[in-house]
Amino acid sequence: MDRAPLNALQVFVTAARAQNMTRAAERLHLTVSALSHQVRLLEQRLGVTLFVRGPRGLKPTAEGAMLLQRVGAHLDAIDEALQPLRARRDCVLSISALPSLASSWLMPRLPRFVAQHPDFEFNLDSSIERVDFADGRFDGALRYGPGNWDGVTAELLFEEWLTPVASPALLAGRARPRLEELGEWPLLSPDDPWPRWFEQFGGKEPKRYVATFSDSDTLQRATVEGMGVSLGRATLMRPLVESGRLVVLFPERMKARYAHHLVYPERSIRHKGFQAFREWLHAEAAAFRDSGAADAMPLAAAATRPKRAKRGA
Amino acid sequence: MDRAPLNALQVFVTAARAQNMTRAAERLHLTVSALSHQVRLLEQRLGVTLFVRGPRGLKPTAEGAMLLQRVGAHLDAIDEALQPLRARRDCVLSISALPSLASSWLMPRLPRFVAQHPDFEFNLDSSIERVDFADGRFDGALRYGPGNWDGVTAELLFEEWLTPVASPALLAGRARPRLEELGEWPLLSPDDPWPRWFEQFGGKEPKRYVATFSDSDTLQRATVEGMGVSLGRATLMRPLVESGRLVVLFPERMKARYAHHLVYPERSIRHKGFQAFREWLHAEAAAFRDSGAADAMPLAAAATRPKRAKRGA
DNA sequence: AGTCAGACTTGAGGATTATTCAAGATGGAT
DNA sequence: ATCCATCTTGAATAATCCTCAAGTCTGACT
Numbered sequence: 001m002d003r004a005p006l007n008a009l010q011v012f013v014t015a016a017r018a019q020n021m022t023r024a025a026e027r028l029h030l031t032v033s034a035l036s037h038q039v040r041l042l043e044q045r046l047g048v049t050l051f052v053r054g055p056r057g058l059k060p061t062a063e064g065a066m067l068l069q070r071v072g073a074h075l076d077a078i079d080e081a082l083q084p085l086r087a088r089r090d091c092v093l094s095i096s097a098l099p100s101l102a103s104s105w106l107m108p109r110l111p112r113f114v115a116q117h118p119d120f121e122f123n124l125d126s127s128i129e130r131v132d133f134a135d136g137r138f139d140g141a142l143r144y145g146p147g148n149w150d151g152v153t154a155e156l157l158f159e160e161w162l163t164p165v166a167s168p169a170l171l172a173g174r175a176r177p178r179l180e181e182l183g184e185w186p187l188l189s190p191d192d193p194w195p196r197w198f199e200q201f202g203g204k205e206p207k208r209y210v211a212t213f214s215d216s217d218t219l220q221r222a223t224v225e226g227m228g229v230s231l232g233r234a235t236l237m238r239p240l241v242e243s244g245r246l247v248v249l250f251p252e253r254m255k256a257r258y259a260h261h262l263v264y265p266e267r268s269i270r271h272k273g274f275q276a277f278r279e280w281l282h283a284e285a286a287a288f289r290d291s292g293a294a295d296a297m298p299l300a301a302a303a304t305r306p307k308r309a310k311r312g313a
Numbered sequence: 314m315d316r317a318p319l320n321a322l323q324v325f326v327t328a329a330r331a332q333n334m335t336r337a338a339e340r341l342h343l344t345v346s347a348l349s350h351q352v353r354l355l356e357q358r359l360g361v362t363l364f365v366r367g368p369r370g371l372k373p374t375a376e377g378a379m380l381l382q383r384v385g386a387h388l389d390a391i392d393e394a395l396q397p398l399r400a401r402r403d404c405v406l407s408i409s410a411l412p413s414l415a416s417s418w419l420m421p422r423l424p425r426f427v428a429q430h431p432d433f434e435f436n437l438d439s440s441i442e443r444v445d446f447a448d449g450r451f452d453g454a455l456r457y458g459p460g461n462w463d464g465v466t467a468e469l470l471f472e473e474w475l476t477p478v479a480s481p482a483l484l485a486g487r488a489r490p491r492l493e494e495l496g497e498w499p500l501l502s503p504d505d506p507w508p509r510w511f512e513q514f515g516g517k518e519p520k521r522y523v524a525t526f527s528d529s530d531t532l533q534r535a536t537v538e539g540m541g542v543s544l545g546r547a548t549l550m551r552p553l554v555e556s557g558r559l560v561v562l563f564p565e566r567m568k569a570r571y572a573h574h575l576v577y578p579e580r581s582i583r584h585k586g587f588q589a590f591r592e593w594l595h596a597e598a599a600a601f602r603d604s605g606a607a608d609a610m611p612l613a614a615a616a617t618r619p620k621r622a623k624r625g626a
Numbered sequence: 627a628g629t630c631a632g633a634c635t636t637g638a639g640g641a642t643t644a645t646t647c648a649a650g651a652t653g654g655a656t
Numbered sequence: 657a658t659c660c661a662t663c664t665t666g667a668a669t670a671a672t673c674c675t676c677a678a679g680t681c682t683g684a685c686t
Binding site for chain 2: 002048067070075081
Binding site: 333334335345346348349350353366367368369370371 | 634635
């Protein structure tokens with residue numbers, strides 16, 4: 001016996017702890033017969049009787065108890081060490097998504113994926129944090145950005161579109177602005193600059209912006225509080241518009257510099273569950289793009305297809 | 314993955330430590346191809362790349378190094394735990410024998426056994442200590458005694474015979490005693506009492522014995538030193554008689570109360586190597602008994618078959 | 627630049643081990 | 657005596673392990 005009969009030892013330990021072949025077999029998803037054979041062969045191989053068999057189960061012999069004591073904890077530790085990897089097995093997958101995208105776009109669609117893969121365990125973490133894939137917690141992430149992050153693969157899902165939105169409170173008692181009048185309203189500075197908007201749709205930038213926020217969530221909250229008008233991302237603002245907390249001012253839209261991507265490490269290529277999710281996600285994104293809904297934002301009163309700003313100088 | 318792929322982990326650990334598939338394969342007595350396959354399947358199963366392959370060997374990835382760190386020591390410990398059992402494998406056997414019997418009876422015969430089993434590893438420990446088989450160090454023992462020890466099986470090998478012996482120094486300048494005169498000589502008290510001797514062969518016990526020794530080795534040494542005449546066991550004294558350090562006084566022999574036995578625990582029944590040894594030993598002992606040599610002690614001058622004392626009142 | 631050797635990979639097929647199935651034995655409870 | 661739970665065992669099947677053969681890749685050497 002050069003190499004330790006590790007699998008048989010694991011079977012032995014389970015049987016020794018249960019003191020019942022039937023229960024141990026259940027735990028190991030084997031038949032009682034398989035365990036009986038394995039234990040018998042282990043006894044022959046080690047030259048030692050490990051169990052006293054009885055009509056109501058079995059008891060370890062003194063040598064069996066000693067062996068259990070010596071190897072049991074180590075087998076436990078090895079099993080424990082594999083737990084992080086086990087969680088990454090092909091039918092378990094963990095995805096991180098921006099909360100806004102999760103709630104506005106992914107969650108309404110996810111039941112279709114889950115229905116197609118009833119054996120999968122899907123874990124969704126809503127976070128705006130940048131994902132460090134090195135720790136192995138996530139198989140992929142849905143992120144908004146340029147798509148050229150280092151060390152990971154980023155695959156375009158769909159573009160983002162921007163349009164001015166404001167809270168009903170800000171609009172109260174005032175007439176809706178026309179495009180060229182927008183510069184006279186209090187504007188909140190977002191990630192994507194207003195200048196490109198005015199350049200495309202006319203009007204003059206204000207002399208100053210009421211406030212500037214680098215954080216999209218804070219910008220969003222400020223808009224909802226009526227602090228001013230902001231250029232809202234369609235996917236971010238959609239739930240707020242649909243709930244009436246924000247109002248879309250114009251049917252016009254401007255494409256954002258950044259887009260939504262599926263981001264993942266190289267190792268996830270070999271993760272079958274992740275591959276299934278990835279294929280499904282790209283199909284859903286393609287359908288989303290093809291339907292034109294990617295840049296659609298329901299207006300407060302009507303849901304006609306908006307006229308896009310033409311590309312040009 | 315319900316059960317940890319323990320064999321593959323063991324292969325992985327060996328390869329990770331060697332950082333060389335070729336060397337690791339040698340250590341595990343496998344082909345490089347077998348290791349390559351095993352490691353690749355483990356990587357697929359765990360969903361993780363464990364090695365960076367290079368032209369001069371391989372290096373663990375960060376995940377591989379972590380896995381090695383987590384499971385390596387435990388696999389070592391399990392291997393260590395099996396060591397006592399591994400030493401008991403079928404072709405390795407450990408026997409304890411009385412030094413006197415070992416040198417006078419067993420060693421002259423053992424080469425025949427070893428020649429018949431060139432693949433065996435035979436370990437002989439010469440000791441008069443009672444063997445505690447619970448610690449697993451020995452598979453069997455050759456012991457002299459009543460043969461009814463608790464908790465072990467004792468199988469008779471051959472009887473022991475007693476006869477008076479003395480050192481040449483004691484005899485110097487004195488005529489050899491006749492049987493009926495023996496009571497007048499300085500006698501050393503051994504385990505088996507002189508009374509039975511006198512009862513069987515006539516003569517009177519001395520009023521006192523010069524000395525009494527409970528230990529056979531000490532009794533033997535005292536005899537060699539010329540302290541007196543002792544009733545020597547044929548097997549114990551044979552080498553001393555053959556080397557001229559002791560002299561057999563009479564051809565008469567008396568059967569000892571005790572006999573030589575092969576003693577072993579129940580678990581050795583399943584030890585193939587031990588079974589082979591046991592069968593061989595019984596055959597040698599039977600031949601020894603049948604040849605009448607069991608009670609033969611070469612006389613100082615002639616090797617005629619000695620006249621045995623008749624059994625009777 | 628070409629050759630060689632060391633190291634590892636991969637597919638195919640055979641060998642070995644693991645597992646299931648079916649039939650049976652054993653002993654406690656009723 | 658019967659029933660049930662538990663385990664055993666032989667035979668057959670399934671799965672895993674391993675070897676063989678052919679191949680790739682890279683560094684060292686000429």
